[in-house]
Amino acid sequence: MSVLVGVALRSFAPIILLLVVLPAANAEPVRIASKNFPENTLLAEVLSQLLEANGFEVERRFGLGGTLVCYEALVNDEVDLYVEYTGTLLQAILKLDLQTPTIAELNAAAPKSVALLDSFGFNNTYAVTLKGALAERLGIARVSDLASHPDLVMAFSHEFMNRNDGWPGLKATYGLTGEPSSIDHGLGYLAIDEGKIDITHAYSTDGDLERYRLITLEDDKRYFPEYLAAPLVRSDLPEDVKAVIGQLAGRLDDPRMRGLNAQVVIHEREFADVAREFLIDEGLIGADVAPVQETSMWRSIASNTLTHLKLTAIALVAGIGFGVPLGVLVFRNRRLSRVLVYVAGLLQTIPSMALLALMIPIFSIGMKPAIVALFLYSLLPILRSTTTALVTIDPVLKRVAEAIGLTNRQQLLHVLIPMAMPNILTGVKTAAIISIGTATLAAYIGAGGLGDPIFTGLSLNNTNLILQGALPAAALAVVVELMFEGLERLLVKEHMLTGRLPD
Numbered sequence: 001m002s003v004l005v006g007v008a009l010r011s012f013a014p015i016i017l018l019l020v021v022l023p024a025a026n027a028e029p030v031r032i033a034s035k036n037f038p039e040n041t042l043l044a045e046v047l048s049q050l051l052e053a054n055g056f057e058v059e060r061r062f063g064l065g066g067t068l069v070c071y072e073a074l075v076n077d078e079v080d081l082y083v084e085y086t087g088t089l090l091q092a093i094l095k096l097d098l099q100t101p102t103i104a105e106l107n108a109a110a111p112k113s114v115a116l117l118d119s120f121g122f123n124n125t126y127a128v129t130l131k132g133a134l135a136e137r138l139g140i141a142r143v144s145d146l147a148s149h150p151d152l153v154m155a156f157s158h159e160f161m162n163r164n165d166g167w168p169g170l171k172a173t174y175g176l177t178g179e180p181s182s183i184d185h186g187l188g189y190l191a192i193d194e195g196k197i198d199i200t201h202a203y204s205t206d207g208d209l210e211r212y213r214l215i216t217l218e219d220d221k222r223y224f225p226e227y228l229a230a231p232l233v234r235s236d237l238p239e240d241v242k243a244v245i246g247q248l249a250g251r252l253d254d255p256r257m258r259g260l261n262a263q264v265v266i267h268e269r270e271f272a273d274v275a276r277e278f279l280i281d282e283g284l285i286g287a288d289v290a291p292v293q294e295t296s297m298w299r300s301i302a303s304n305t306l307t308h309l310k311l312t313a314i315a316l317v318a319g320i321g322f323g324v325p326l327g328v329l330v331f332r333n334r335r336l337s338r339v340l341v342y343v344a345g346l347l348q349t350i351p352s353m354a355l356l357a358l359m360i361p362i363f364s365i366g367m368k369p370a371i372v373a374l375f376l377y378s379l380l381p382i383l384r385s386t387t388t389a390l391v392t393i394d395p396v397l398k399r400v401a402e403a404i405g406l407t408n409r410q411q412l413l414h415v416l417i418p419m420a421m422p423n424i425l426t427g428v429k430t431a432a433i434i435s436i437g438t439a440t441l442a443a444y445i446g447a448g449g450l451g452d453p454i455f456t457g458l459s460l461n462n463t464n465l466i467l468q469g470a471l472p473a474a475a476l477a478v479v480v481e482l483m484f485e486g487l488e489r490l491l492v493k494e495h496m497l498t499g500r501l502p503d
Contacts, residue, residue: 385427
């Protein structure tokens with residue numbers, strides 16, 4: 001038992017030590033988050049560069065998994081601000097029954113720990129969208145026209161499918177009978193372009209509307225409220241920071257925001273370049289302000305891979321340190337071991353995204369909830385392989401060990417664990433590979449890793465970015481597979497030669 005834990009610690013300790021003792025950031029940076037779609041990230045970058053030009057240090061926490069994640073991070077003091085939309089704050093967070101609330105009304109209803117600042121000026125409302133050619137052929141111009149075309153294939157984002165201001169209310173308001181499927185928002189545009197679906201939802205300032213030649217239908221029953229974009233900040237954010245942010249109030253209208261988004265999604269320019277150009281055009285920073293240094297692709301891959309290794313290694317070592325001893329303790333009690341394996345199996349049935357979301361109220365965002373979730377996922381293969389391997393050892397060997405007077409501890413160290421080691425290692429290897437794959441979802445809650453470029457690539461329909469996360473993750477899985485095969489051969493060979501495991 002202690003041998004395997006020791007081997008695991010020796011294998012992963014250098015990696016963990018290297019990653020944990022990384023240089024700490026300077027004290028009290030302004031922590032800016034964004035949701036995982038281009039416009040929100042672009043506005044977060046505008047805020048970041050404006051603050052940096054005014055002498056503030058900024059910590060970017062971009063690409064979080066949506067409204068719930070960003071808002072919980074703000075309330076729990078994990079971030080200082082992010083860009084929210086009045087309709088989203090009204091319907092999805094505060095759940096108020098108002099059509100066009102003012103900023104003051106929203107602040108009066110919001111928790112005292114947060115405050116909504118003045119709007120940037122544009123209204124990025126939800127819209128139902130489809131190909132212009134299809135709309136013209138079918139004579140569809142309003143959302144209410146869709147009731148006459150239940151055969152059209154619809155798909156909406158997962159968040160839209162469950163929001164108060166999303167599909168459920170839209171369906172009831174317009175009497176729609178279709179059954180849409182769920183799809184990532186960015187992929188919805190791609191699916192329309194490829195003819196796999198007919199209808200999805202859009203944000204009215206999306207650059208993708210121009211990119212894919214889509215039109216938006218008239219919301220003739222005025223179902224969607226206004227979605228004015230504005231910084232949502234912690235109330236205790238310093239007043240000088242709020243004053244700098246306030247310079248952006250009213251500077252963007254709908255066409256201007258749509259044009260900025262198009263620069264990112266159509267012309268594939270960097271967020272930092274588009275944000276800097278906007279700030280210079282508005283006279284908010286000087287042209288002499290140095291551009292944000294872009295991280296090279298290889299440096300970015302290396303950094304994301306190190307973070308991915310840190311998440312996986314810590315969770316795996318914790319899984320070994322808990323799962324193997326627990327398996328050794330309970331394997332002789334068949335009923336108890338079955339119950340524990342069953343409980344561990346139940347954890348595996350919880351979808352990864354759901355488990356990560358459940359961690360947010362307890363651990364907020366970042367690495368901690370991701371590591372806890374990965375640890376829970378690693379328990380089943382480790383615990384099951386340990387108990388199964390020990391239970392299925394030939395009973396004759398156990399009786400021989402007892403007959404020659406070996407104590408229970410001696411039986412475990414010299415007979416049972418060495419015999420069970422190959423199967424235990426198989427469970428650990430399975431847990432490691434599961435953790436590597438699941439850790440890509442950690443970007444959903446701001447833990448970083450190889451999921452970051454994958455999420456960004458999905459939102460921009462950028463295959464290169466997706467591959468920058470997917471290929472290194474696949475390579476890590478192969479390396480781990482080979483490493484454990486070598487470790488298994490080493491341990492078995494050592495036991496065959498000496499009759500014991502390595503110290």
